[in-house]
């Protein structure tokens with residue numbers, strides 16, 4: 172039996188048929204080993220090549236123990252008709268198989284070929300990093316009809332380069348891989364195929380790096396959503412609809428990028444005033460960075476954002492991760508981060524010895540048991556240092572520096588950090604004590620005031 176797949180759609184405009192292109196991708200893996208004459212097509216904007224068999228070549232494939240033949244061929248051009256497309260390109264693939272396999276081929280092999288072909292093209296596509304930043308005029312620049320503008324995503328961070336507790340790392344990798352294979356499972360339990368992650372921890376502990384690592388692991392695109400430049404809830408929904416599947420939607424520093432309107436806003440402000448001064452400064456700094464369009468207040472509300480994450484619209488497209496990052500998890504509204512919205516909470520914290528070992532291996536090729544390791548281990552336990560600080564110290568700054576000098580520099584830096592932390596703690600304690608003494612004095616004075624006989628008890 173034969174089945175023919177033509178390159179050009181026979182109806183409407185002459186476009187390349189999707190089935191043909193997908194089959195071409197699928198056959199590329201067999202073609203490159205079996206065919207003698209190959210054809211090269213550019214992929215990934217010319218950065219790589221897809222090799223397929225040339226016309227009049229034949230290759231074989233096997234499915235569940237049954238053999239099939241694929242032939243690529245060309246139909247002689249019909250000189251009588253006037254075609255807008257080049258006439259001599261009536262190419263097709265012909266699939267040949269035994270009659271007894273009719274059911275197997277039409278019911279399951281063809282579906283398998285299309286699925287595999289699609290998977291290959293997804294894996295080989297050039298991944299993009301998108302953002303919703305507007306043009307100077309304040310309106311969206313519709314690039315090819317889209318609200319997002321994108322560049323090629325080329326961040327080198329992977330889970331191998333990420334320093335964190337190996338057990339936790341493996342757990343996250345397993346979680347992601349299970350998710351990406353669970354299309355049927357999500358359908359079965361009646362849940363949209365998406366998963367929310369909340370990454371939190373102090374600045375410089377690897378939140379952004381982890382997002383890049385996730386995208387690299389799953390081969391997803393990234394949509395980096397800048398909430399402050401979204402006008403209102405409607406626009407937020409439009410942006411959501413305009414994303415594709417196999418993607419990660421990221422909202423960084425969620426605590427600073429969203430000014431919630433209404434009552435919640437007031438509460439938030441009030442709470443903020445009570446917070447530690449340092450913390451507030453850090454937030455302000457970030458707000459300045461993130462929300463330069465402050466005057467044109469974004470009217471996105473909490474409920475708009477909740478709808479964005481798990482409303483009815485969020486199910487379209489499928490296979491999506493939604494990731495929030497924050498430095499202050501306690502500032503977020505509990506509704507925003509409840510399980511089901513943010514399914515997995517990952518805390519990234521100061522550098523422990525296990526994380527340090529990963530960094531030492533990556534930056535200096537130093538493996539287990541270097542003479543300096545015990546001391547570094549002790550210092551890491553006694554200080555709060557971020558992986559970003561450690562990484563900076565480990566990086567050789569000139570060709571003269573080697574692993575030893577870098578590790579020595581790190582030890583020095585850690586010792587200084589330790590001293591500073593101790594000093595800060597001592598100062599804090601001092602202040603606390605002074606405060607207590609002052610309070611105690613206040614109480615005594617009061618007591619004195621109500622003494623009936625007017626005796627004055629000496630203070631101190």
Ligand SMILES: Nc1ncnc2c1ncn2[C@@H]1O[C@H](COP(=O)(O)OP(=O)(O)OP(=O)(O)O)[C@@H](O)[C@H]1O
Pocket residue numbers: 332333334335372373374375376377378379380381497498558559560562
């Ligand atoms: N866990 C880590 N593993 C490896 N490198 C790290 C890690 N954490 C930080 N770094 C290094 O420090 C730099 C800053 O890290 P990153 O941007 O991921 O921090 P962040 O947690 O996103 O900080 P912020 O909260 O300020 O956005 C990275 O470029 C990376 O080189």
Ligand SMILES: [Mg+2]
Pocket residue numbers: 378379380423496
């Ligand atoms: Mg970051």
